[in-house]
Amino acid sequence: MADTKYEGEYYCVKCKEKRHAVGTVVVNAKGTRMAKAVCPECGTNLNRILGKA
């Protein structure tokens, strides 16, 4: 089974910097795994594409 958590670097579009965060892995309708987290600095939602499930 795929991990349901992803810990690593996310790019924050608001800070314009990479942020280390722990997020939840979800699979969208196209079968692409995405990690969703929240920027620890500004609270913006962060998304990272992980690839095909």
Ligand SMILES: [Zn+2]
């Ligand atoms: Zn941020």
